[in-house]
Every structure is written in C-alpha cells, then in structure tokens.
Amino acid sequence: MKFNTSIRRAGAAAAVAGLVVVGLAAYAQAQAPQPLKIGVMEGFSGVYGDLTQGEVEAIQMAIDDFGGKVLGRPIEVLQADHQTKPDVGAAIARKWYDVDGVKMITGIGTSSVALAVRKIAQEKGMIDINTGAASADLTGPACSPTGAHWVYDTYSLAKVTGGAVVKDGGDSWYFLTADYAFGHALERDVTAVVKAAGGKVLGGVKHPLSTQDFSSFLLQAQASKAKVIGLANAGQDTINSIKQAGEFGITKGGQRLAGLLVFSTDVAALTLPVAQGLVLTEAFYWDLNDETRAWTKRFRAKKDKIPSMLTVGVYSSTLHYLKAVQAAGTDEPKAVMAKMREIPVNDVMTKNGKLREDGRLERDMYLFQVKTPAESKNKDDIYKLIATVPGNEAFRPMSEGNCPFVKK
Known part of the structure; x- marks a missing residue:
C-alpha cells in the first residue's frame, strides 16, 4: 500500500514537472519575436x-x-x-x-x-x-x-520607347497586342504618344496570351504597310513574335519592330543575330x-x-x-x-x-539598343545606352492619373 502511494506521488510530481516544462516552452515561444x-x-x-x-x-x-x-x-x-x-x-x-x-x-x-x-x-x-x-x-x-x-509601367514604356521610335521616323504604327489588361493598356498608352507626336495608328490585332503561332497576326501587320509594328506583349510571346517576324522577312522588307516590353533575358533567348537593332526601355542593365x-x-x-x-x-x-x-x-x-x-x-x-x-x-529609365554581334564583346554584352530619361519625364504626371485619393 505504501509502495503504491509512493508510485502515485512520483507520477504526480513527474506530471507537474512536465507541465512546468511545457509551460515554460510555451512562454518562451510566446516571448520570442515573431517573424x-x-x-x-x-x-x-x-x-x-x-x-x-x-x-x-x-x-x-x-x-x-x-x-x-x-x-x-x-x-x-x-x-x-x-x-x-x-x-x-x-x-x-x-x-x-x-x-x-x-x-x-x-x-x-x-x-x-x-x-x-x-x-x-x-x-x-x-x-x-x-x-x-x-x-x-x-x-x-x-x-x-x-x-x-x-x-x-505602360506609360513609361510608351513614352520612352514609343517616343524615340516616332522621333526616329517611325510615324505609322500597327499593333500586335496581348489580349488582356497589360496589352490593352500598353497599346492605349503608345497610341497616345504616337498621335501626340504627329504619327498615326493604322490598326492592330489582338492575340491570346501564350500564343505559339503568330503567322496570321504578322501577315496582317505586314499588309498594313505601317512603318512600325508595335509588340504590345511580353515574355515568350515577344520572343515568338520577333523570331517569326524574322522568318517572314518583315524587317528585311523595311518594316521595324518596336519591342514595347523587352527584357535582357528575352534578348539572351533571341540571340543578337535575331534581336540586333531593337530599341527598348529598361530600368536596369547589369553592365551599366x-x-x-x-x-x-x-x-x-x-x-x-x-x-x-x-x-x-x-x-x-x-x-x-x-x-x-x-x-x-x-x-x-x-x-x-x-x-x-x-x-x-x-x-x-x-x-x-x-x-x-x-x-x-x-x-530614371534607360533607352537601350541591342548590339550587333560585331559590337558585342561576349554573350552577356547585349546593350548600348542611347539615353537616360529622368523619372519626372518618363512617368505620367500624378495630376493626370485619376487616382481617386490624390487631390488635383
């Protein structure tokens, strides 16, 4: 009987000790700074x-x-x-x-x-x-x-790239546009820049996101006789449209491609022989x-x-x-x-x-031109800087944005 009582007392003591340990751990966890x-x-x-x-x-x-x-x-x-x-x-x-x-x-x-x-x-x-x-x-x-x-944003891309192309004689445009919010906004903003500079938009065609075959869209752009084909798309869509434009001989025929959102990774994927001469806007370049x-x-x-x-x-x-x-x-x-x-x-x-x-x-935003293979020193040497555009010129004035909580 005494033996059983001792066992019960030992068990109770162990349980209390266990609760204390658990409690201390919980307290320590509660006191530790949360990420x-x-x-x-x-x-x-x-x-x-x-x-x-x-x-x-x-x-x-x-x-x-x-x-x-x-x-x-x-x-x-x-x-x-x-x-x-x-x-x-x-x-x-x-x-x-x-x-x-x-x-x-x-x-x-x-x-x-x-x-x-x-x-x-x-x-x-x-x-x-x-x-x-x-x-x-x-x-x-x-x-x-x-x-x-x-x-x-679409305004700065339009202002810097679109403005430079129009200034360089590209005063008639046809758009290949990704058919969702980004493409619509980019086409809208570039159109405004082109028209403000005295150019004109001859038309455009919208394509689904992640398009593999641009042939019908490019043929329409080619038939428009526009001096500039504006690519209001990005990523793999831009890569595919540029590659296929080369296959159709569009640039050799005298029309220019304007990559309105092109990244250094796109140029690397395209290679310089395909991408050379493209004018584009970026916010960063590794070799700046x-x-x-x-x-x-x-x-x-x-x-x-x-x-x-x-x-x-x-x-x-x-x-x-x-x-x-x-x-x-x-x-x-x-x-x-x-x-x-x-x-x-x-x-x-x-x-x-x-x-x-x-x-x-x-x-600041930067206007670059893709180098020719002869100008490039190595595979990562892809851009030459054309212009640096200050932020207050590259981006839309706050008074024109229609942000609901900004006082005009």
Missing part, C-alpha cells in the same frame, strides 16, 4: 516563367544586405506561383494576409493578376508592391494608399556601372543568369520596405507606407527615387 513575413508571388511557370527566375534569390539578397532581421524580428519569405490567373492570385493574397500573417507582397507580374491582388490588398489595408505588372492603371483608377508600382556589375556578380553566385529589371525590382522593393519598417518602428501598413514615401529610394537600381502619393516610384 516578419514577406510574400513574393509571380507567374513562375508559363509564358513569363523565364523572366521571374531568380526573384526569390534576389529577395534573400535584400534581407541579407539589411542584416537578416528588422526590429529584432527574423524575416521570412513565402513564395507562390499564381499561374498568370487572377483568381489564383487573389486567393493566394487573401490567404497570405488573413491566415499566414504576410505583411507585404511583392512581384505580382501579369497586370490582370496585379489588379485582382490590388483589390484584396486594398480591402485588407495591406501593402502590395508591384514590380512585375505593367498597367499604369495601378497608379491610376486602381491606385491604393498602401500600394506601390515599383519598376516600370561598377555597382551593377558587382551586384550581378553576387547574384550570379546564387542564380547563374543575367538579372533582369524584374529580378532587381524585387530586391529594391524589399530592401526599401525593410528600411521603412525599421524607420517606422512598426509593421503597421500605413505607418510603413508613410516612411516609404518619406525616405528616398537608393540602391543598385534606383538613385534618389521618390515614391509618390499615388504609389508610383519615380526613377
């Missing part, structure tokens, strides 16, 4: 898949450069493929904000997805920093007090200066490919966001956005950039 969560959402597969490779590595570089923590909290990155589908992107954003505790989403390429995600972010009062989609509506009718548009070359060397140790402006865009947006969280002393979205607007943007891609009230980051 600040950042999400990167992109079309990591499909028509834009090649453009977005390396973005996760670039975000990690930003976190490492910042010091790995902010306000004493570790920083955690979530990633997801929205498959270029607006409903998928919206569902991911809702789960990240509501369930997973994500405080900022960046990337978000594909304008239709970006506009869907923007609605969710605005509804939740959360931060979305778009680095991949182009539609200028993101700082116009679809602007948000907690949203930003970071790298380029010593700083861009040094950053690229670090990036290529993680992902051996030329970084595009999308890659560096997520680096830049993440680094500036973390600076703003640190300066605000909180991750509360409105306080962070106020600091993001207050602090100048300075990094490898942007110098003395300003985040405007409507969410547009004003930064």
